[in-house]
Amino acid sequence: MRKAFLLLFAAILMIKPISLQAKEGFCYEDYKIPEEYISYFEEYGVRANICPELLESIAFYESRFKKDVSNENCVGIMQIDIKIHSDRIRSFGYEVDDMYDPEKNIEIACDILSYLYEEYGDNNYLVILHYGGRKKEILNYKKTGQISEYASKILWLSEKYERFHNK
Numbered sequence: 092m093r094k095a096f097l098l099l100f101a102a103i104l105m106i107k108p109i110s111l112q113a114k115e116g117f118c119y120e121d122y123k124i125p126e127e128y129i130s131y132f133e134e135y136g137v138r139a140n141i142c143p144e145l146l147e148s149i150a151f152y153e154s155r156f157k158k159d160v161s162n163e164n165c166v167g168i169m170q171i172d173i174k175i176h177s178d179r180i181r182s183f184g185y186e187v188d189d190m191y192d193p194e195k196n197i198e199i200a201c202d203i204l205s206y207l208y209e210e211y212g213d214n215n216y217l218v219i220l221h222y223g224g225r226k227k228e229i230l231n232y233k234k235t236g237q238i239s240e241y242a243s244k245i246l247w248l249s250e251k252y253e254r255f256h257n258k
Contacts, residue, residue, distance in 0.1 A: 119251075119255055122151055122248060122251070122252075124147050124150075124151075124156065124252070125156050127193075128147075128150070128156060128168070128193055128197070129147075131193060131194045131197045131198075132144075132146045132147050132150075132197060135197050135198050135200075135201040136201065138201065139201035139202065139204065139205045140205070140208075141201055141204050141205065141208070142249065142253070144249045144250075144252035144253045144256065144258070145215070145245070145246075145249045146169075146197065146200065146201065146204075147248075147249070147252050148244075148245045148246070148247075148248035148249040148252060149169060149200070149219070149222065149223075149245055150168050150169055150197075151248060152241070152244060152245055152248070153165075153168070153169055153170035153223075154167065154168050154169070154170055156168060158191055158192070158193045158196070159191055166187075166190045166191060166196075167190045167191050167192075167193065167196035168193045168196050168197065169196050169197055169199070169200035171190045171196055171199050171200060171203070172224070173187045173190055176199065176203060179199060179202060179203065180199055183195075183198065183199065183202070185199070200222075203222065204218060204222060207221050207222060215242070215246060216232055216238055216239075216242045216246075217229060217232065219241070219242045219245050219246070220232065220239060220241070220242055223241055223242075225239060225241055225242075228241065228242070
């Protein structure tokens, strides 16, 4: 009996303690922001009066922080639609190919989001849905008030990043 107790006790000691993050169903390692991008999110987020953690969560869901991602007309870490925003890109002195540069991509994304906040006020859902090109979900939200899974996930992760950054 004593041997069984000692084995059980040893097994319990070997189990990793459950962190607060794990209890909440969130493990930062699964959503880790590459170190080299954090200053870009902070700098351009503050400059544009946009929560850096919101930018981080959009980048996670749009590209998983991969700078060379391309999906139809959308490129880079923030998935800038180069067809729709070519004039905006050029107004910054950039070329379309510059959107593969994470810093420039985040800067343009902040400009787009600033414009959307001017259009929609403080309605994060509509801003996120418009940014993500979710036209049907915008109409559904306006009709029913129902929040889309896409926008919910981005806002959920933004909140987790804020907690992780002690904000």
